[in-house]
Ligand SMILES: Cc1ncc(COP(=O)(O)O)c(C=O)c1O
């Protein structure tokens with residue numbers, strides 16, 4: 001299995017190389033050259049298997065020679081051992097044809113743990129073999145950062161540097177990143193919004209001298225390994241609801257487009273997914289794109305679902321690459337226009353293909369709060385605001401198929417929003433007791449590439 005860049009100019013790589021490389025050297029994202037397909041029998045056989053076994057079967061065809069079967073099984077087992085629910089990604093019924101997939105039982109209470117815990121294991125195994133030392137730099141709107149720190153803290157051959165937008169994440173998210181005391185963890189509060197942090201991260205990857213000097217690696221969903229690990233739970237959910245014998249729809253709270261893109265990969269592997277519904281908050285560039293055919297940035301507006309306060313949706317580039325018939329030159333031109341002019345018109349053919357694969361909707365702040373209140377009153381389930389955006393949009397897109405909404409974070413990560421909607425303040429799980437008592441460690445940095453690079457050099461020179 002080889003991986004190629006969405007911009008067509010970087011060398012193709014193996015799974016392990018693509019995982020350690022992060023962003024391709026032409027600025028593109030790595031994607032598998034071909035997507036392996038399962039037949040109906042192989043998919044039917046996954047129903048009811050333990051999560052780790054489905055993870056092995058789904059991901060194995062993508063990893064090539066990087067790990068033996070035994071090694072890979074062991075790394076998967078270690079990755080999911082710390083999850084608090086035996087099913088890992090349990091389904092709950094919300095209504096007659098509507099299910100919620102709870103993806104927040106990992107160590108940092110967000111769906112990011114599914115991929116980050118595994119990536120942590122894969123990186124460690126790979127670095128132990130090579131003896132290399134790397135600097136992971138990540139941009140976060142709150143959840144990726146805490147999951148990355150949890151996965152990499154204390155490792156001897158890794159520094160992990162996280163950029164988050166100052167005052168634009170919840171207190172729990174901030175404390176998860178600023179209270180770990182390990183000396184290889186460095187948290188930077190950057191002036192600006194998540195898009196600024198992600199743009200700075202990509203600029204660092206495109207500065208080859210800096211990239212090579214610090215041996216830069218990335219664990220945002222830029223990294224194909226992140227997307228791959230998120231493909232698995234589409235299989236566990238759909239097969240438990242009758243796939244491959246019937247279709248299942250999914251509604252996905254969406255920001256950087258990594259999670260829903262993983263669903264698209266599952267569908268291309270042969271899983272009977274009907275519609276993939278993009279659910280956005282007021283930062284609705286993806287919903288507007290599907291409606292109008294025009295992909296155009298507007299400013300990022302802070303919302304009660306801060307992890308989705310994103311307008312430059314990194315993985316949409318992967319979907320465009322597919323929609324433009326895998327034409328790297330066309331994608332490179334669109335990305336230049338996005339950077340230079342703030343947007344571009346999607347071609348007729350490409351927007352048609354995107355509309356065939358994806359539906360979309362958005363939730364206002366009031367709709368999000370009302371959904372949290374109503375679902376709690378009707379079912380007893382407390383939703384985090386991101387999951388509530390998903391449920392609201394799912395309800396407007398119900399068809400014949402069962403609908404699964406992805407619950408992407410635990411309500412206790414966003415206690416203010418949940419309390420405002422329900423009067424209930426969701427407590428943190430006991431394993432996180434003490435989060436409010438520990439001292440915080442964070443460095444304020446301006447949104448300036450040279451300033452960020454200089455702070456990173458300082459932090460890793462220990
Ligand atoms: C809680 C939560 N929900 C949804 C999303 C959106 O996921 P994606 O960026 O993969 O679209 C994020 C951030 O990524 C998140 O942290």
Ligand SMILES: N[C@@H](CCOP(=O)(O)O)C(=O)O
Nearest residue numbers: 140141142143144220221307
């Ligand atoms: N919402 C994310 C944003 C980064 O997304 P990623 O999937 O590309 O890492 C966050 O919580 O940081």
